[in-house]
Amino acid sequence: MRMSHRLQAVLVAAIWGVNFVVVDVGLRELPPLVLTALRFVVVAVPLVFLVPRPTARARYIVAYGLILGVLKFGMLFSAMALGMGAGLASLVLQAQALASVVLAALLLRERPATRQIAGVLVGSAGIGVLAVSGGGHTTAIGFAFTLFAAASWAVANIVVRASGETRPISLLVWSSLMPPLPLFGLAAVVDGPQVVLDSLLGLSWRALAAVGYVAYVSTLVGFGLWNHLIGRYSVARVAPFSLLVPVFGLTASWLFLRERMTGGEVLAALIVLVGLALVVGGVRPPNGLADRARSASPPGYLNRRNDLPDRAGRAS
Secondary structure (H helix, E strand, O other): HHHHHHHHHHHHHHHHHHHHHHHHOOOOOOOOOHHHHHHHHHOOOOOHHHOOOOOOOOOHHHHHHHHHHHHHHHHHHHHHOOOOHHHHHHOOOOOOHHHHHHHHHHHHHOOOOOOHHHHHHHHHHHHHHHHHOOOOOOOHHHHHHHHHHHHHHHHHHHHHHHHOOOOOOHHHHOOOOOHHHHHHHHHHHHHHHHHHHHHHOOOOOHHHHHHHHHHHHHHHHHHHHHHHHHHHHHHHHHHHHHHHHHHHHHHHHHHOOOOOOOOOHHHHHHHHHHHHHHHHHOOOOHHHHHHHHHHHHOOHHHHHHHHHHHHHHHHO
């Protein structure tokens, strides 16, 4: 993995770490499902008229939009509204790193190296220590919702990798058409239609700023880079970089929300960094002609080549 791409992965982790603080602020102004829905409305419109259609098949676009938008972010924002602290949410969500590697091995037959597996386990252990020393700033249902969101994110990573998408921004924008209607419908059931309407008519500048950050910075920039890296390399190589998110999330929560980091949290964050170092340094060199070609070729090259007979057949 090139150094420039590693730095991009670290940048994404920083963006997502700060995002938890922004979401915490936004939830003071809007119901969680409404905030989630607005996130994807702002991403989709007007960009859906400006970017080309994704190269992936429609089923991948729909699946990615629903899994990422409704399941992951709907559950995560709801968890934070139900008492999950921003810093603690940033670390529990990273259970997706281990789940992504396991799912990639089971479904995509990506084989992580032994040292890489050890690194994910060490990093996950650090997250466990962080959870134990998290100061109790959570509820049982908030914790459960966050774990469900982590599992959903892992599945979304698999969808991106399996789709062979060569236009990551297009995938983000077009898939963002999927979540708003289900989310607004769920919000009307959970919070009531009048609450949803009042929140939309009374948007404050803080709410608009929060929506802007989570839509453009966290979603377009963050997930645009993330999906590009997954498409170029593999889920097992990229997903463990998310172990840095709680480090940035806890730091941002301490700086802006006054959530103090204990000595145990600092120690656990260092364990996470050690795990990440093992993961990045333990990536297995590509094996076989196909793997070497995939590593040397531009993103999606092999997928486009392998899709040619099928697309030609459909065109005829």
